[in-house]
Every structure is written in C-alpha cells, then in structure tokens.
Amino acid sequence: PDLKIRLSDYQPSAWRIASVELVFDLDIASTEVYARLELESASATPTPLRLDGEGLELIELRLNGKRLGPLGYRVEAHALELSDLPASCALESRVRIRPQANTALEGLYLSGSAERGFLLTQCEAQGFRHITWFLDRPDVLTRYSVELRADAARFPVLLAGGNAVGSGMLAEGRHWARFEDPHPKPSYLFALVAGRLECLSQPYITADGRAVTLNLWAEADAIGQCHYALGALQRAMRWDERSYGRNYDLDVFHVVATHDFNMGAMENKGLNIFNAKYLLADADTTTDEGFRAVEGVIGHEYFHNWSGNRVTCRDWFQLSLKEGFTVFRDQSFSADMHSQALKRIEDVATLRRMQFPEDAGPLAHPVRPAEYAEINNFYTATVYEKGAELIRMLAARVGPQAFRRGTDLYFARHDGSAATVEDLLAALGEAAAVDLTPYLAWYAQAGTPRLSARCHHEPATRRYVLRLAQHTAPTPGQAVKHTLPIPVKLALFARDGRMLPLRLAGEADAVGVERVLELTDAAAEFVFEDIDEAPIPSLLRGFSAPVILECAMPPGDLALLLQHDADGFNRWEAGQHLASDAFRAAHAGAAQYAALAAWTGALGALFAQTDFSDAALLAELLAPPAISELEALVEPHDPDAVDAARRRLEQALAQALGASALAARYTALHAAEQGAHDAPAQARRRLKRRVLELWALVDAPAALAAAEAQFAQAAGMSERLAALRVLLRHGDAGMRHGTLTAFRARHGQQPLVMDTWFAVQAEVAGVDALDTVRALLADAAFTLRNPNRVRAVLGTFARQNRTAFHRADGAGYALLVAQLQALDQLNPQTAAALAQAFNGWARLEPKRRALAESHLRALAATPGLSRNLADIVQRSLA
Ligand code: HT7
Ligand code: ZN
Numbered sequence: 001p002d003l004k005i006r007l008s009d010y011q012p013s014a015w016r017i018a019s020v021e022l023v024f025d026l027d028i029a030s031t032e033v034y035a036r037l038e039l040e041s042a043s044a045t046p047t048p049l050r051l052d053g054e055g056l057e058l059i060e061l062r063l064n065g066k067r068l069g070p071l072g073y074r075v076e077a078h079a080l081e082l083s084d085l086p087a088s089c090a091l092e093s094r095v096r097i098r099p100q101a102n103t104a105l106e107g108l109y110l111s112g113s114a115e116r117g118f119l120l121t122q123c124e125a126q127g128f129r130h131i132t133w134f135l136d137r138p139d140v141l142t143r144y145s146v147e148l149r150a151d152a153a154r155f156p157v158l159l160a161g162g163n164a165v166g167s168g169m170l171a172e173g174r175h176w177a178r179f180e181d182p183h184p185k186p187s188y189l190f191a192l193v194a195g196r197l198e199c200l201s202q203p204y205i206t207a208d209g210r211a212v213t214l215n216l217w218a219e220a221d222a223i224g225q226c227h228y229a230l231g232a233l234q235r236a237m238r239w240d241e242r243s244y245g246r247n248y249d250l251d252v253f254h255v256v257a258t259h260d261f262n263m264g265a266m267e268n269k270g271l272n273i274f275n276a277k278y279l280l281a282d283a284d285t286t287t288d289e290g291f292r293a294v295e296g297v298i299g300h301e302y303f304h305n306w307s308g309n310r311v312t313c314r315d316w317f318q319l320s321l322k323e324g325f326t327v328f329r330d331q332s333f334s335a336d337m338h339s340q341a342l343k344r345i346e347d348v349a350t351l352r353r354m355q356f357p358e359d360a361g362p363l364a365h366p367v368r369p370a371e372y373a374e375i376n377n378f379y380t381a382t383v384y385e386k387g388a389e390l391i392r393m394l395a396a397r398v399g400p401q402a403f404r405r406g407t408d409l410y411f412a413r414h415d416g417s418a419a420t421v422e423d424l425l426a427a428l429g430e431a432a433a434v435d436l437t438p439y440l441a442w443y444a445q446a447g448t449p450r451l452s453a454r455c456h457h458e459p460a461t462r463r464y465v466l467r468l469a470q471h472t473a474p475t476p477g478q479a480v481k482h483t484l485p486i487p488v489k490l491a492l493f494a495r496d497g498r499m500l501p502l503r504l505a506g507e508a509d510a511v512g513v514e515r516v517l518e519l520t521d522a523a524a525e526f527v528f529e530d531i532d533e534a535p536i537p538s539l540l541r542g543f544s545a546p547v548i549l550e551c552a553m554p555p556g557d558l559a560l561l562l563q564h565d566a567d568g569f570n571r572w573e574a575g576q577h578l579a580s581d582a583f584r585a586a587h588a589g590a591a592q593y594a595a596l597a598a599w600t601g602a603l604g605a606l607f608a609q610t611d612f613s614d615a616a617l618l619a620e621l622l623a624p625p626a627i628s629e630l631e632a633l634v635e636p637h638d639p640d641a642v643d644a645a646r647r648r649l650e651q652a653l654a655q656a657l658g659a660s661a662l663a664a665r666y667t668a669l670h671a672a673e674q675g676a677h678d679a680p681a682q683a684r685r686r687l688k689r690r691v692l693e694l695w696a697l698v699d700a701p702a703a704l705a706a707a708e709a710q711f712a713q714a715a716g717m718s719e720r721l722a723a724l725r726v727l728l729r730h731g732d733a734g735m736r737h738g739t740l741t742a743f744r745a746r747h748g749q750q751p752l753v754m755d756t757w758f759a760v761q762a763e764v765a766g767v768d769a770l771d772t773v774r775a776l777l778a779d780a781a782f783t784l785r786n787p788n789r790v791r792a793v794l795g796t797f798a799r800q801n802r803t804a805f806h807r808a809d810g811a812g813y814a815l816l817v818a819q820l821q822a823l824d825q826l827n828p829q830t831a832a833a834l835a836q837a838f839n840g841w842a843r844l845e846p847k848r849r850a851l852a853e854s855h856l857r858a859l860a861a862t863p864g865l866s867r868n869l870a871d872i873v874q875r876s877l878a
Contacts, residue, residue, distance in 0.1 A: 003373055004371045004373050005316075005371065005372055006371045008370070010315050010317075013135055013137065013139060014042055015039055015047070016039070016041075016142075017037050017039060017134075017135060017140055017142040018143075019142055020035060020143070021034075021035070021036040021145045021147075022035050022144065022147070024149065024192065026149065026158075027099075027151075028099055028110055028114055029099075029101075030096055030097075030098055031096070031119075032096055033094070033131055033132045034093070035095075036090060036092045037091045037093075037134070038090055039089050039090070041085070041087040046084065046087075048082065049082045049091075050079050052079060052128075052134060052135065053078065053080055055097070056133065058095055059096060060094040061073055061092070061094075062093075063085070063090070063092075078129070080133045093133050095132055095133070097130065097131060102130070103826040104826070105122055105262050105829070106122055106127040106262070106829065107121065107122070107128075108120075108131055108192075109122070110260075111258040111260040112219070112260070118157075118193060118194060118258075119192070120194075120195075120256065121190065121191050121192050121193075122261070122262065122273065123191065123266075126188070127188070136188075137315070138186040138312050138313045138418055139186070139418040140187070141185055141312070141416065143181060144160075144162060144179075144190060145178070145180050145181075146160040146190075147176055147177070147179075148160060148179075149170060149174055149175070150174060151173055152174060152175040153173060154195075154196075155194040155195050156196055157193070157199075157217070158175070158194050159179075159192065159254055159256070160177075161185075161190060161191050161269040161270040162182070162183075163180055163251045163252065165180050181269060183249065183269060183310065184416050185269050186418070189267070189309055191268030191269075191271040193217070196220070197217040197218065197256065198217065198218060199217050199223070200218075200223055200227065200230055201214065201215050202214045204248075204253075206237070206247040207238075210247065212250070212252065213252045213253070214234070214253050214255075215252060215253070216230050216255045218256070218257040218276070222257060222276065224282070225281055227282075228282070228294060229274075229279045232294060232295040232298040232299070233298050235333075235337060236295075236299040237302060239299070239337075244306070244407055249305070249310070250269075250270045253270060253302075254271045254272065255271075255272045255279065255298075256273050257274050257275075257276040257280055258273060258276060259751050259788065260787070261274075261276075262787055263275065263379065264278050265278050265297050265300070265301045267301040267308055274301070275788065276751070276752060277293075277755070278294050278297035278298070279298070281294045283677065285747065285752060287717050287718040287721055288682040288686065288718045289718075290717070292334065296333070299329070299333040300326055300329075303326050303333070304326050307322055307326045308322035308323075310411065310415050311411055311414040311416075311417065311418075311419050313418060315418075316375045316378070317369055317370070317372075318421055319375075319378060319379070319383050320387030320390075320421070321419060321420065321423075323379075324383065324384065324386070325387070325388075327387065327388035328391040328395070331343060338679065339614075340568075341569050342616055342617060344542060345617075345620050351381070351385045352625070352629050353626045353629060354381035355380075355382055355385045356448055356632065357839060357840055360447070360632060361839040361876075362476055362876050362877070363836065363872070363876065364382075365378070365380070365382060365475075366444050367390060368421055370444070374871040377832055377872055389543075389545070390439065390546075393442070393545055396487060396516065396544065397436070398429075398434055398436075399432070406427050406429070406430070406432060407428070409427040409430060410423065410427035413427060421440070422440070438484075438520065441482055441484050442485075445472065445478065445482060445484065446478055447475040447481065448472070448546065448547060449471065449484055449545075449548070450471050451486055451519070451540070451547040452470075452471070453468055453539055453549065453550070454467045454551075455551075456534075457531060457534035459532075462529065463505070465527050466517075466527075466537065467525045467526075468517070468524055470483060470522060471522075483520065483521055486519040486520075487517070487544045488516065488539060488544060489514065489515070489516045489542055490502075490514070490516075490537060490538060491537075491567070492528065492537055493536040493560070493561070494533070495535075495536070497564045499514070500513065502515050503528065505529055510530070514541065536553075536560055537551070537553075538567065540570075542567060542570070543569060543573070555581065555595045555598030555599075558574045559601065561573075561574035562578065562606075562621070563602050563606060568614070571617075572617070575602070576625050579595075579599050582599050583633065583645055586649060587633075600656035601656065603653060604656045606621060607657050607665070615686065616683035622687075624650060624653075627643065627646060628802075630642055631843075636844055636845045636846065637843060638845045638848070639805075639806040639844070640808070643803050650697060651698075653694065658698070662695035663699065665687075665691050666703075669684050669685075669691065670710070673685065675715025692722060692723070692726055693725075696726050696729070703726060704726070704727065704735065707726040707727050707731075708739075710723040711727065723739075724740075724760060728740075728760060728761065740761070751786075751789075754781055755788050758776050758779075758781075759796040761776055762794075762801060763800045763801050764801070765801055766804075769803070770807060770811055773794075784823050784826055785826060790823060790834065791830075791834075794816065794823075794834055797816075798812075805837065806848055809851075810848070810854075814855060816834075816837065820834060820835055820869065821862050824868075824869045828868035829868055832866070836876075839876065841856065853877070856876060
C-alpha cells in the first residue's frame with residue numbers, strides 16, 4: 001500500500017487545542033500521563049477528532065468530565081477517534097508509558113542506568129504521540145501547563161519547558177514541580193527532564209532588559225565540562241540580539257546533556273536537550289574542532305528559539321524553513337566568531353562530502369520534499385546544508401540591509417504561528433522590493449546543477465566573453481528539470497595579479513572589481529569590455545551557489561589563483577580544482593601530469609613563505625578533496641583505485657614539500673605549542689597536525705618518533721589525537737597497541753573520548769581493517785544501545801573507511817547488514833541513518849555493485865523491518 005504523506009494533500013487541522021494541561025507521574029518502569037485538552041472545532045461542519053498516539057496503554061478517557069465507555073471512542077493502530085463531539089469540549093486522557101523499555105529514544109526514555117540515569121523526552125518529529133494522545137503536528141500550537149511528580153530522592157531535579165510556577169512535596173517522599181509556557185508551541189517542542197543532575201548557572205540580561213537565568217545541566221561527573229558551552233551560549237545570545245534583533249523570551253533557559261541521543265541536539269522551548277558530544281568540552285578531552293562544534297550547535301539550537309519556535313513550520317515538508325535558515329544563522333555566527341574564509345571552506349567541504357553524494361544518488365530529494373513515508377529520514381544534508389545555501393543565496397540577492405528588514409518582517413508577521421517557505425520568501429522579497437519567487441524552484445528541485453563556464457578573449461575588440469550554461473541531471477521521480485536562478489560571483493585577474501574593473505557590454509562604467517551575475521536561463525553570454533589581455537577568471541567566489549562548476553582552466557592559471565586570489569575561499573577552491581584534475585590523471589594511470597606539478601609547486605611555494613600568516617588556511621590548502629568527492633569524478637568507481645590515486649596525490653605533495661622542510665616546520669610549530677586556546681594557537685595546531693601527517697609519508701621513522709613524543713606530552717586532546725592518528729596509520733603493532741592502551745587507561749571512564757578511541761580505530765584502512773571492526777564490536781564497552789557508540793564504530797567504518805566497507809569480497813557489506821538488522825530492533829532512527837552509507841552503491845564497479853545490491857536486497861527482505869529502515873532500503877534499491 002502507498003503510505004506516503006504528500007505536501008499536495010495538506011489540510012489545516014479540523015480541530016484546535018486552546019490549551020493543554022499535562023501531569024506526569026514519573027517512574028522509570030512505568031509513567032502515568034494525564035492530559036486535559038481544551039478542544040475547539042475549526043470547521044463549520046462536524047468532523048471526527050482523530051488524535052495521534054503510539055504504544056500508549058489507555059487507562060481512562062473523559063469528555064467534559066464524564067468517563068467514556070468503549071463505545072464512545074475508537075482506538076486504531078496509531079489513532080484515537082472520537083465522533084459527534086461538541087464544537088468546544090474538554091478531553092481528559094490517562095495513559096501508561098514505559099520509559100525504560102524505550103530503546104528507540106523517541107518519546108519519554110531513560111538515559112543511563114536504571115539506578116543512576118535520568119528520564120528525558122525527544123519529541124521531534126513525532127515523539128509526542130508516544131507520550132499521550134494529541135494532534136501531533138507542527139501547525140497545532142497551544143499553551144502548555146505541565147506538572148511533574150516523582151520520587152524526590154531518585155528524581156531531585158524536575159524540569160519542563162516554560163517558566164517554573166511552583167513546586168512542593170507530596171506523600172511518600174514524592175515531590176512536584178509545575179511549569180507554564182506563555183508561548184504557544186507545537187507538540188514537537190515539548191520537553192521534560194527528571195533525575196539527578198547538577199547545574200551550572202549564570203544570570204543574563206537580554207538587550208531588551210529581561211533578566212534570564214541560564215542553567216546548564218549535566219550528571220555530576222560532567223558538570224565541570226559545561227563552562228565552555230555556557231560562554232558559547234552567551235555569545236550566541238548577544239549575536240542574535242545584534243545580528244537579527246532577537247531576544248530571549250522566558251525567565252529561564254535550560255540546556256541538558258545526555259549521552260543517549262539520536263541526533264546532535266534539540267531546541268525544545270526553554271529546555272534544549274543536547275547530545276553530550278555537543279555540550280561537554282574541556283581541553284583534556286575535546287579537540288579544537290570539537291570546541292567549535294559545541295559553539296556551533298549551541299548557537300544553532302539557541303537560534304531556533306526564533307527560527308523554529310516563535311515561528312514554526314506549517315508541516316514537515318517545510319522542515320528546511322527552520323533548519324536551512326537556522327544552519328545559515330549558525331554558520332554566520334561561527335564565521336563572525338572566528339574566520340569567514342575558513343568557515344566557508346569548512347561548510348562547502350561538508351556540503352560536498354555529505355550533500356552532493358545525497359543529491360546524486362537514489363535518496364536525492366528536494367530541499368522541500370513533495371512526499372515522504374517516514375519524516376525522520378528527511379533530517380538530511382539536503383534539508384539542512386543545501387537549505388542553508390538557499391538562504392545564503394537569498395540573503396546575497398537582497399543584500400544585508402534588506403535581508404535584516406525581511407527577517408524582522410518575517411518574525412513579526414508570523415510570530416506565534418506556523419509558516420511556509422513561501423512566507424519567508426515573501427517577507428524577504430517585500431523588504432527588498434524584489435520578486436524572489438523564481439528561487440522557489442530551488443526548493444522544489446532535487447539534484448546539484450552543473451554550471452559550465454567557457455570563456456574566450458577577443459584581443460581585437462578587447463572583449464572577454466563568458467558563456468554560462470546550466471544542466472541538472474534527472475533524479476528519482478524528477479525526470480525533467482527546470483532552469484534555476486544561479487548567482488555567480490566573479491572577479492577577473494590580470495596576469496600581474498590585479499583585479500580588473502568589470503564593465504559589461506551596454507554599461508557606461510565599470511561596476512567594481514567583483515560582481516554577481518545571475519544566470520536565469522539555460523545558457524547566457526556575458527561580455528566584459530576593456531579587457532586588454534586574456535584574464536584569469538575567479539568564478540563562483542565564496543561559493544555563491546550550490547552547484548558543480550565545470551570550467552576547464554590551465555593548471556598555471558589555477559596555481560596563480562591558489563597563490564594570489566584575495567578571496568581565501570577561492571584560493572582554496574583553486575587548489576581543490578587542481579587536486580581534482582591531478583586525481584583524474586592519477587586515477588587514469590598517467591605518469592606525469594601538469595595539474596599535479598602545478599598543485600604541488602604552488603603549495604610548495606606557499607609552504608616556504610615564512611610570512612604566510614594564516615596557518616589554519618594553509619592547513620586546509622594542504623589537503624586534497626575528500627574521498628567521497630573524488631569518487632564522484634569517476635564512474636563507475638573502484639574504491640581501492642580511488643583511494644590509491646588520492647594517496648598518490650598526498651605522497652607527491654609530501655615529497656614536493658620535502659622531509660626536511662616538513663620536519664623544520666613541525667619543530668617550529670611544536671616549539672610554539674603551549675596548549676593555549678586562542679585563535680593563533682588553534683591555527684598552529686591545525687597546521688601542525690597536517691604537517692605531521694605529510695611528514696609521516698616521507699620520513700615515517702622521524703615522524704613516528706615525533707608523534708610518540710607528542711602523544712606522551714600532549715597538553716590537550718587536539719595534540720594527543722593528532723599524534724594517535726599518525727601512530728595508528730604508520731606505527732607497528734607494538735606502537736599501536738601501546739598508544740591505544742595508554743589512551744584507554746587515561747580516558748576509559750569518559751564516554752565521549754571512548755567514542756573517539758573506537759572511531760580512530762574504525763577509520764584505519766588496511767587488509768585487517770574488518771578484523772579491527774569486529775574486535776571493536778566485541779569490546780565490552782561497545783553497545784548497540786548507545787547511538788554515539790554505534791556512530792563511532794559502524795558509522796566511521798561505513799562512511800570513512802571506504803576500502804574496508806567496500807571490500808571486494810563483500811564482507812564489509814555483510815558486516816553492516818548484520819549490525820543493521822540487530823540495531824533496527826532497538827533503534828530504528830539510528831539504523832536508518834546508518835543504512836544511508838550504502839548510498840552510491842549503484843555507481844560502484846560491477847562486482848561490488850552486485851554484492852552491495854544483494855546485501856541490500858537481503859536487508860530489505862528481513863522480517864519485521866522498521867518503517868524507518870525499510871524506507872531507506874527501498875528507496876536505495878528503487
Ligand atoms: N531540530 C532537531 C531535529 C531532530 C532531532 C534531534 C534529536 C533527536 C531526534 C531528532 N529528530 C529531529 C535538531 C536540530 O536541527 O536542531
Ligand atoms: Zn536545527
């Protein structure tokens with residue numbers, strides 16, 4: 001049967017919920033939930049009320065105070081139906097739920113052990129229906145009043161979203177606490193937490209004068225690791241006040257850390273819940289990258305308070321309205337806190353590594369999907385990262401002032417309600433007096449457009465002609481593609497490195513040295529005047545549109561951009577372009593190739609510059625594209641051959657830089673290392689890690705000796721982990737065993753660091769890689785019940801260790817399928833996310849392709865597969 005939900009079928013709810021009162025009698029094994037809904041019919045004609053509910057044990061139902069007998073309602077698999085209701089009425093329900101048995105981590109569940117763990121909820125997207133009967137859809141907003149009751153000794157801390165309005169003791173050592181949220185919200189933003197938690201607290205005064213208490217909660221052994229997140233939260237709050245004029249709107253803002261979480265974090269109103277990975281941080285356990293991730297996710301969830309909570313989504317098809325917008329906001333925040341160019345490089349690299357393959361495979365879908373079978377499978381890189389790119393294009397299109405006017409208008413106009421993508425574009429367009437509706441096509445169309453650029457210079461007319469054309473290949477369910485508006489930011493460089501003034505044919509004067517052209521048709525020509533000699537084009541600067549740029553450029557021109565482009569992003573981009581060209585040649589078996597020489601030569605020159613001040617940018621320049629990007633350049637591909645060609649590139653680069661220069665740079669960086677956390681110190685560590693990796697390729701004994709010393713003396717996790725990775729890749733069995741044992745001895749009681757201990761082993765390529773993964777799965781500290789641990793071992797293996805996962809005999813596929821079958825019984829969301837590692841199987845060389853397909857088919861045939869996993873497997877095979 002077709003169980004798809006379709007955007008075109010959207011109907012507003014026939015019933016409204018004016019208010020809801022909830023009372024929880026909390027207990028780990030069995031919790032009783034009382035709900036009183038004040039209901040109002042929204043339709044003129046009488047319509048049955050259908051409430052969502054799953055796995056609820058119904059105790060009692062009352063309508064306007066009167067108990068309903070079994071004939072007064074109908075319970076279906078996932079719904080409770082009541083007919084002939086008065087247009088306004090009060091429905092009370094009492095249900096029992098079982099948190100400890102909830103391994104799916106959706107609804108109310110237990111984090112940690114039965115003895116010491118705590119209770120918490122996860123309601124997005126449809127977890128609330130696992131808690132009580134409700135209209136569990138984002139466009140039904142209501143005011144919540146919540147009372148929590150529990151044993152005071154076992155659950156000393158009781159938290160729910162909103163403002164605390166009272167608390168007290170009950171009989172038999174139980175206590176209660178009551179919360180009221182003045183802001184109407186949909187059910188997916190409801191949250192509660194109950195247990196033994198410690199608090200790190202700080203007052204905060206908002207720009208509009210509200211006194212707020214910021215409370216970060218964690219278990220006793222982790223509360224000391226919350227200081228960094230607390231600082232990040234204050235930075236995020238100030239940033240949103242200044243950049244978007246958004247203030248916090250409750251008396252208290254709680255953030256709670258848990259080790260048991262399906263995703264990164266959740267923006268529940270007034271009570272954010274975080275995967276501990278994105279909240280806990282200190283120098284001994286967290287890398288520099290990890291600190292930046294904490295700050296970014298803290299920002300992301302906080303920013304949702306407006307882009308998501310105050311203005312929410314009408315339906316789940318609009319998910320990118322809150323997620324794409326909020327990712328754009330968190331990216332801008334991080335860029336403002338650190339470096340614009342580096343952040344852009346990281347974000348584009350993530351987009352290419354995660355979203356481009358998604359857009360090119362069987363799971364491709366538009367940023368606003370038209371249909372889904374399981375909404376939890378649409379929290380994707382397309383909805384998040386590509387969605388953020390669309391907001392970035394819109395922001396650039398209208399300019400910063402109009403963008404701010406537009407977001408102000410959007411928040412004011414839709415405050416307290418549920419909106420659509422059209423609503424956001426209308427507000428931005430109105431503020432800028434620009435018609436943005438052509439950009440809706442970006443939301444509706446899947447696939448990454450290819451933008452081809454061809455240029456030639458006409459010396460006689462002193463003209464430079466740029467011909468741009470776009471093409472998007474068909475994707476599942478979308479055979480025909482439309483043209484999209486593509487903004488192309490560009491500059492033209494003279495051979496001496498000057499940026500040329502840009503005057504298009506028909507214009508009286510030049511308009512600056514950098515400008516944005518908009519390609520709106522399938523193809524167009526742009527003619528620049530007064531160009532004396534063939535310039536070097538710097539196209540798609542700052543990655544002005546999420547497209548694949550196809551522009552054949554001589555290696556020398558790219559090398560020049562790599563060395564001299566003023567736009568840090570395009571400098572990196574020129575290097576990536578060169579490395580990709582070099583990769584193609586290496587993969588084709590060429591012995592010598594100009595692109596490789598140009599890439600290594602230009603990087604060698606940059607590396608030698610003692611005045612190259614941006615160490616972090618240099619580190620990024622020294623890395624070729626990720627393997628998932630390179631896989632897309634050859635079709636069909638053999639993962640061993642792709643890996644080998646990429647290794648050749650790195651080897652050539654290390655050789656070009658030279659063992660002695662690498663050793664000297666390493667020594668200088670090592671001497672400067674004092675474990676500081678300011679930006680220059682972080683940048684030095686980033687470069688030092690890259691230098692050590694390259695050094696190990698050309699002088700393994702010396703680099704290993706340095707790595708051993710670095711591991712032993714490391715002032716923090718960045719240093720320790722960088723050394724460990726090199727030792728695991730290049731060291732002998734004794735070294736590997738010794739360092740892993742030492743690492744575990746030091747960090748064995750810290751779950752997040754142990755995730756790293758598992759992950760660094762799962763990512764190491766080699767003939768025995770699969771044995772390593774099997775050993776990790778058999779380790780006493782491994783469990784399928786903890787998503788972080790699953791991602792550390794199985795996620796890292798399947799996504800990062802390409803040669804092991806794609807082993808020619810199919811053993812990697814067999815291993816993952818067996819684990820998926822077991823995991824699906826416990827946690828379908830995590831299983832479905834992990835199964836997406838099979839994406840791209842159809843582009844493998846024939847032998848692996850056949851093996852991957854047969855394993856996927858075996859998985860599809862597993863009896864009792866969850867809807868989550870079945871949806872991914874079926875779409876992957878379609
Ligand atoms: N809005 C959240 C998305 C989400 C989620 C979070 C945790 C566990 C399950 C979840 N399902 C969906 C996270 C965010 O984007 O902010
Ligand atoms: Zn989000």
